[in-house]
Amino acid sequence: MRNIKLVLAYDGTGYAGWQRQLGQPTIQQVVEEAIARLTQAPVVLHGAGRTDAGVHAQGMTANFQTDSAIPLSGLVKGLNSMLPEAIRVLDAEKVAHDFHARYNATGKVYEYAFMATEIMPPCRRLYAAQVRAPFMCDAVRLCLPMVVGTHDFSSFEASGSRDLT
Incomplete structure (x- = not known):
């Protein structure tokens, strides 16, 4: 079982935030569904934090566990081909089994325009x-x-x- 860290960027317009919510589109839900289609197995995606409805992110870290042997570059390309244009995977990296995006976060940067x-x-x-x-x-x-x-x-x-x- 591999633990994969993703670095994501997204335009939160039209999404009800990061966290999965019943009956509303969320970033977590859309990315989880794309990973599940690509790896052919359900996953739980853990984010470093949660953004509210309409909030954008650049460099959001998330991780998931998978038995898939798809190379990291294939994960990035495959997910980006499945995800809407508003969501992009910038990088994928194999990390230690005990890595958790939320609990291992060392900081967050907020930008307001x-x-x-x-x-x-x-x-x-x-x-x-x-x-x-x-x-x-x-x-x-x-x-x-x-x-x-x-x-x-x-x-x-x-x-x-x-x-x-």
Whole structure:
């Protein structure tokens, strides 16, 4: 049995987030189904974290166990041929049997995009939040150092959570 780590990128528009939900399309569900078709066996895909509905990711790590002998390059090519254009596998790597994307995560980076404009360009509407002018850029720049770095988000986690990041 191999433990495979995937590095994923996705546009979350049209998805109900990462985590599988009954009756709603999710990133986890779509990728699990593609892996199952390719390997001809059901799998459970463990993500490093969960994104909400409409949230995008670049470099999301996930892992699954498989008996499949498909080469790693074949997994990447095969999955990308089956997945919708909004979801891509960037890399696949065989990892230690005890590796778990969620519990072995060492950090997460969040990026937020804002556009200070009265008229939002249609091609940016899904990837940036509109902030109407006047926008106080200098005041925001002064506050940015307060949100950069390592922070304790334990007050936001569910009771009994084992998340370390």
